[in-house]
Amino acid sequence: MSGLDLIRSAISNTFRSKTRTTLTVLAIFIGAFTLALTSGVGTGINRYIDTTVSSIGANDVMTVTKTVENTTSGPAKYEPNTTNVESATGRPGSTVEAITAAELDGIRAVKGVDSVEPVLTARPNYVEYNGGTQYQASIGGFVSGMSLDLAAGSEPSSGTDTYEVALPVSYVEPLGFTSDEDAVGKTVTFGVTDKTGASTTVDATVSGVSEAGLLGSTSLTANDALTTALYDAQSVGLSSSSKDSYASVSLRFDPSSSDDQVSTIKSDLKALGYDATTVKDQIGSFKTVIDAIVLVLNGFAVIALIAAGFGIVNTLLMSVQERTREIGLMKAMGMGAGRVFGLFSLEAVFIGFLGSAIGAIGAILAGTALNGVLANGLLSALPGLTLIAFDPASIAVIILVVMGIAFLAGTIPALRAARQDPIESLRYE
Amino acid sequence: MPVPVLAARDVKKSYGRGAARFDALKGVSLDIEEGESISIVGKSGSGKSTLMHLLALLDKPSTGAVELSGRDAGALGGRTLNRTRNQTFGFVFQQFFLTPNTSVLDNVTLPLRIAGVGGSERRRRGMEALERLELADKAKNKATDLSGGQKQRVVIARALVNEPRVIFADEPTGNLDTATGAVVEDILFDLNRRTGITLIVVTHDEDLAAKTDRSVFIRDGLIVDRKGESA
Numbered sequence A: 001m002s003g004l005d006l007i008r009s010a011i012s013n014t015f016r017s018k019t020r021t022t023l024t025v026l027a028i029f030i031g032a033f034t035l036a037l038t039s040g041v042g043t044g045i046n047r048y049i050d051t052t053v054s055s056i057g058a059n060d061v062m063t064v065t066k067t068v069e070n071t072t073s074g075p076a077k078y079e080p081n082t083t084n085v086e087s088a089t090g091r092p093g094s095t096v097e098a099i100t101a102a103e104l105d106g107i108r109a110v111k112g113v114d115s116v117e118p119v120l121t122a123r124p125n126y127v128e129y130n131g132g133t134q135y136q137a138s139i140g141g142f143v144s145g146m147s148l149d150l151a152a153g154s155e156p157s158s159g160t161d162t163y164e165v166a167l168p169v170s171y172v173e174p175l176g177f178t179s180d181e182d183a184v185g186k187t188v189t190f191g192v193t194d195k196t197g198a199s200t201t202v203d204a205t206v207s208g209v210s211e212a213g214l215l216g217s218t219s220l221t222a223n224d225a226l227t228t229a230l231y232d233a234q235s236v237g238l239s240s241s242s243k244d245s246y247a248s249v250s251l252r253f254d255p256s257s258s259d260d261q262v263s264t265i266k267s268d269l270k271a272l273g274y275d276a277t278t279v280k281d282q283i284g285s286f287k288t289v290i291d292a293i294v295l296v297l298n299g300f301a302v303i304a305l306i307a308a309g310f311g312i313v314n315t316l317l318m319s320v321q322e323r324t325r326e327i328g329l330m331k332a333m334g335m336g337a338g339r340v341f342g343l344f345s346l347e348a349v350f351i352g353f354l355g356s357a358i359g360a361i362g363a364i365l366a367g368t369a370l371n372g373v374l375a376n377g378l379l380s381a382l383p384g385l386t387l388i389a390f391d392p393a394s395i396a397v398i399i400l401v402v403m404g405i406a407f408l409a410g411t412i413p414a415l416r417a418a419r420q421d422p423i424e425s426l427r428y429e
Numbered sequence B: 001m002p003v004p005v006l007a008a009r010d011v012k013k014s015y016g017r018g019a020a021r022f023d024a025l026k027g028v029s030l031d032i033e034e035g036e037s038i039s040i041v042g043k044s045g046s047g048k049s050t051l052m053h054l055l056a057l058l059d060k061p062s063t064g065a066v067e068l069s070g071r072d073a074g075a076l077g078g079r080t081l082n083r084t085r086n087q088t089f090g091f092v093f094q095q096f097f098l099t100p101n102t103s104v105l106d107n108v109t110l111p112l113r114i115a116g117v118g119g120s121e122r123r124r125r126g127m128e129a130l131e132r133l134e135l136a137d138k139a140k141n142k143a144t145d146l147s148g149g150q151k152q153r154v155v156i157a158r159a160l161v162n163e164p165r166v167i168f169a170d171e172p173t174g175n176l177d178t179a180t181g182a183v184v185e186d187i188l189f190d191l192n193r194r195t196g197i198t199l200i201v202v203t204h205d206e207d208l209a210a211k212t213d214r215s216v217f218i219r220d221g222l223i224v225d226r227k228g229e230s231a
């Protein structure tokens, strides 16, 4: 029997006992549906994290800090020529050893590093529009290569001298704009108090309005020009050595660097006494947690699929039993044991395919409907989050895995059919 | 003297072992010439079907040999054995063994499908076989919707479709009333006479046996009589 005929016969045999096939397909459907949904949740959340990641930082950027000395064996010795600054990541009030302007050249010299910029922390007191109510504002820098999830306008442009800022949607109405679009192009004013106690203001143009993300949802995003202007304004009165001491600096590397090259840069910096983390590192641990949860959920779905596999065994054993005579006849007519095995295992694989394909389609439909409901309800505070996302590769993997399970389940009945003795099967008195 | 198409050389066949051992054939020798019709006759349990299964290469003798065109069939490997059975033999059983819910044409072309013959060629040869048995108009019917006589004609069409050299008929009329049984007999003998297909009929019915060129009578696993031997 040719391969094509074998497949065709297996498919038509599947539909011979409709009730039995339907019930088995249903069992697989439930497993495949669950598996597709749970892995869809994984895909959706991870995809959301990825877009959020690109809004917190570009892919070719590392944040560099001085390596914190091991303090478990006692306090670190004071070095007279170093400065301590407030830690950006540690416990409130804790300090870290600062990186000074003089050290930047050393970092710049590391192989693979394109440029080094200090991370300036701008802390304006308030933001206001047109003399209206003043609101507290926290500023996040904008590095080129980073992308914002925008509701209106465009990202603040880098490489320009004009001061530009992107407002989060939550600021639009309080500041007195009528809509997101209305805010774009308007000028807002930041109030800054310097170290001498004097107040100054800095004006900036609103380039766009950003959607609230999972992280930094209430941060304003300023371009380099604005950040520097705010930093300079707040640093009036500081000694130049304090002004030029940074808790962290950001360096850029070639975006096409491989993971190996990136880790080489990291270890070179480590040798110089710096810790470097990429955005990927920062978000990696978060993703690990999501992946672990999805893995557990997928585990349940796979258990359901294994149960469905026993359904396949049962269905096909019945079918082999019923078709004893037919199998005997085919073998008497010269059909080889391998082909008989193929016929029944293909039938199992086809049942698996039916169940998983219908399950995947069902999951996509249900997921899409659920996303619609959630976007207007539970998750309306997180625009841009599609909780259940389907990627064709993982759907294909699910279908293939189910077909694999079905094949394994089918081997028991298929072997029984293949081993059948034609004379025994055709015996009658 | 021509080489016999099939020959049994002192064939013995026993089932079971030790105390449960049962000798179904106790040494049978038989030559079957190309183009003849021969009947194997005996009471139920005498060993007729066992002999037929050995001749049809469905089973191997415990001792002795079965020869196909003068060559020991015991030496054939699984694949060759399957191909030989598919291309050389046609089977007609007492029970029809038609696949229910499948069209008459699909039932008839089963041996061709097993042989790996392509779809259009299969249809052509299947229809040809059905036409020879005047069943062409039933090609699309379900096999289960036919009368007993029609079913047995479908079975004969299926046995013919791969143009075999030998047709084995095990109690071909056992399930039919006398009139339709006679029709089926006529078809089989007509085929044998007109196309020269070797016909091996297994039966307990002496009237049917009398219509074949030659008969061998079996009792308790031994040939006890031969009729119509030429030499």
Ligand SMILES: Nc1ncnc2c1ncn2[C@@H]1O[C@H](COP(=O)(O)OP(=O)(O)O)[C@@H](O)[C@H]1O
Pocket (backbone or CB within 6 Å): B015, B016, B022, B024, B042, B043, B044, B045, B046, B047, B048, B049, B050, B051
């Ligand atoms: N697989 C088997 N195991 C044990 N005994 C068998 C088996 N096949 C056939 N026999 C016995 O061998 C004898 C001959 O069987 P069979 O050739 O089918 O007889 P017939 O076709 O002449 O009625 C019978 O007694 C039967 O019970």
Ligand SMILES: [Mg+2]
Pocket (backbone or CB within 6 Å): B048, B049
């Ligand atoms: Mg019998």
